[in-house]
Amino acid sequence: MTAPAIRCRGLVKRYPPDVLAVDGLDLEVARGECFGLLGPNGAGKTTTVEVLEGLLDPTAGDVEVLGRRWGTDAAALRARIGLTLQETHLPDRLTVREVVRMFRSLYPAGRHEDEVIRLVALEEKRDAWTERLSGGQRQRLAVATALVGDPELLFLDEPTTGLDPQSRRQLWDVVTGLKRQGRTVVLTTHYMDEAERLCDRVAIVDHGRVIALGTPAALVAAHVGEEVVEFTPGPGPGLDDAALAALPGVRGVRRAGEGFALVTEQLHLAVPALLAALDARGVTLAALSTHRATLEDVFMALTGRRLRD
Amino acid sequence: MTERHPPGALRQLVLARIRLFYREPSTVFWSFVFPLALTVALGIAFRSRPPEALGVGVVEGPGAGGVAAALVADRELRVERLGEAAAGAALRTGRVALVVQPGTPPLLRFDPTRPEGRLARAVAADLLERAAGRRDVVGPVPAPVTEPGSRYVDFLLPGLVGMNVMSTGMWGLGYVIVETRQKRLLKRMAATPMRRGHFLLSFAAVRALFLAIELPTLIGFGVLAFGVPLRGSLVALAVVAALGAAAFAGLGLLVASRARNTQTVSGLINAVMMPMMLLSGVFFSSANFPAALQPAIRGLPLTALNDGLRAVMIEGATLLQVAPQCLLLAAVAAGSFALALRIFRWS
């Protein structure tokens, strides 16, 4: 049996003097899996992947990548992984092809520059200086530099942050293509829709710890329920959580700002019951909406905060 | 679809460096155009002129004609006949170095703190004595020399070459490496299987290549346009310049080894270069500084480089004669490289 792509136990990273960026983190990523680290800004995602990438030394903990360790096998490992950093400024006045060719030359074996450029759909920009590329094109070029070494394991740190919706979708297509080829991908994001769409499994990270782990569907089912009903009462008498929780079909109640969020598996029971209860108490509605539960709701349920503020 | 036999990493890194260099007009300007322009400007400003005549004013009045006639006999003097007041004003403003008041004896008015004043007085007195019938006994024969090699431009050119080697090395390595670090590209490249030595070697190779262009351009220009002599061997010149380039590449790497942003490294580079530009004899001889400072000045790499270049170019020194300078430069290069590599920060 081959070793998992990543195995990491009790990872701690402290930045002197007093920042505890990663606080005892355990992870295991299987080969061929697309694994997401989902969490708000400052959760410790970048620090975690940079330790996994062998770019930062952990304060404590044990890291094994592709069955090897950075301390002893760094040179061999570098040739087998590809990565994009959260922010890299590639040289302004090199063309797309020159950048890819330079990175290709650094690997002992890999893919041809034209093939990689086609993979990230930058053929038309092949001879353009990188300073003339849009944000999305630059990010795809960064992914191209991660692919030239034909890596077994790929790390993408916030690949779509700051991109417009169309560029994000183009990048998702690239990642979906990589998944189809059976590559192991670890990506970090603070977009729950991205994690839900791309990742086979997700670790939700907060304050340097994994607070939930599983497939997106299982996480939602376990921590939230299928549907979420959000409503904001108008001015009038208050509502107590216990009464709402007792309504038929309601599995849980959370306060969300001015209003409430009810989680339920049976929308058809919960909504009429809620309306009847509000009516009976003479409470008017300022707003009412329902949506299918998402990882955002999981994060809310676990921390009481939103992923992005 | 795995493709083997990658194109050489070092070659690609060097190519990238060269492309980035010539696609950035400002770096081309500072390394090539600026030193040439400076040589032209300073060469013209300080070009050798025929010796300038000394102005002498003769105050109008009885006997003025005779005095003036005696003084115009010498081409070193430019004689003007002036009124009393005008003569005083001309002396004060420096238009004339000496005012002669005809009489018996004639009166010579000059400012003894000005060398031209004292010179004009001596020449004028000599001419007046001769005109009055003095016979010269010894009759020394003047033999003027204008030897190439002793003019200002001959002093200046090796200094500018040294300064250029210093600044292209310090900026070309120091600034560019920190800029690469600040853009997080250094970290990105360190995350590949790249041999880290190759990355640094690419900078050294590009420096050597540009030196092979800069140096002949600057020196060739000085030789052709100003007739600056090139008396020593080209090999000795190349060795001194290459060691100088290595020393300043090492110092550039050293200032870049920890700095996180380009402001910091710019400050460091200027702090290293400015004192040397003043002390190491670029524009004027470092002999002008007090004797107490001389040992420290001799220890500066730019002094060694400039002295070595001047000795080879102007005095025709052999490699053996500039061995002390070469050793100092080699030591600076080795020391700074070794230290820089120990403390270098890749992220």
Ligand SMILES: Nc1ncnc2c1ncn2[C@@H]1O[C@H](COP(=O)(O)OP(=O)(O)O)[C@@H](O)[C@H]1O
């Ligand atoms: N070099 C550093 N020095 C000090 N603190 C840092 C450094 N890098 C990150 N941090 C801190 O560590 C925490 C985790 O940061 P990071 O791993 O970048 O989180 P994320 O990628 O999830 O946004 C944050 O509080 C951040 O401010």
Ligand SMILES: [Mg+2]
């Ligand atoms: Mg991050």
